[in-house]
Amino acid sequence: MDHHDTDTTSSRRRRASAPVLIALVLGLILATSGGAVAGKQITGKQIKNNSVTGKDIKNKSLGLHDLKLLDVDKLADGILPSGKTVIGGGILSGNAPSDTLYARSYSPLPFKTTVPLSYNNPRSIYYGQTSIAAPGESNTSRCSGSDTNPTASPGTLCVYISGSTTNAGNQSFIFPGANASPDAADSTGFYLGVNTPTTGEVLVRYTWAYTAP
Incomplete structure (x- = not known):
């Protein structure tokens, strides 16, 4: 080889x-x-803030131990998280047999306000721009929205009139709770009242917005 x-x-x-x-x-x-x-192991430092959404978390995988005790208490009490805005509406409807009728409409809230609503200083419940409100009842800076786009500044409940009959007048008031004076319902509802200048049907439609402080 x-x-x-x-x-x-x-x-x-x-x-x-x-x-x-x-x-x-x-x-x-x-x-x-x-x-x-x-x-x-991936840590929180490697995850961009606000990049993980609710759909990325398995349903029913979080428990009360994953939340702060203060947040758990708020949820149990039905209190809104800070900055959250809730929108609703209502109707005041009736028949005025005389021109001296004071008609009222109560609206319960589907939550509990962090701080009770107040009619006195510091006041936290107002109408937006409307022709039926009595003097001092409107605040267009804190309630700058409209009936189709109701908004409210933090800590304020704003009511916007979307329609009313002529005998709703221009002396309408809005109060927290179920009474003109403070009561236990000041965190869970409000009512508006109108002084009817003429007899006949009275109808007021309204929307409202509340933003948690």
């Missing part, structure tokens, strides 16, 4: 085996590093 040919063949085999060996080593390195990355 020609020794030259044998040496040449061995050299070719070594050269052919080198890429295979390199590929095997790289494969082992990648497999090892991949396992390390997969097993590495």
Whole structure:
């Protein structure tokens, strides 16, 4: 046998085996590093703020132990989180047999305000722009919305008239709770009242908005 040919063949085999060996080593390195990355724990520092939404969390996977005790108490009491706005509406309807009728409409709230609503200083319940409100009952800076887009500044309940009959007059008032004076319902409802200047049907439609402070 020609020794030259044998040496040449061995050299070719070594050269052919080198890429295979390199590929095997790289494969082992990648497999090892991949396992390390997969097993590495992701912390809050690696998650961008406000990037995880409710749909990314498994339903019914959170418990009361995942919430602050103060937040749990607020939820149990039906208190809104700060900055949350709730919108609703109501109707005052009736028939005025005389022009001295004072008609009222009570609206319960589907939540409990953080601080009881107040008619006195600091007042926190107003009409928006309307022609039926008595002097001092409207505040267009804190209630700058409309009946189709009701808004309220933080800590304020705003009422917007969406329609009214002529005998609703221009002396309408709005109070927290179920009484003109403070009562236990000041955090759970309000009412509006109109002095009818003429007899007949009285109808007032309104929307309201409340923003938690």
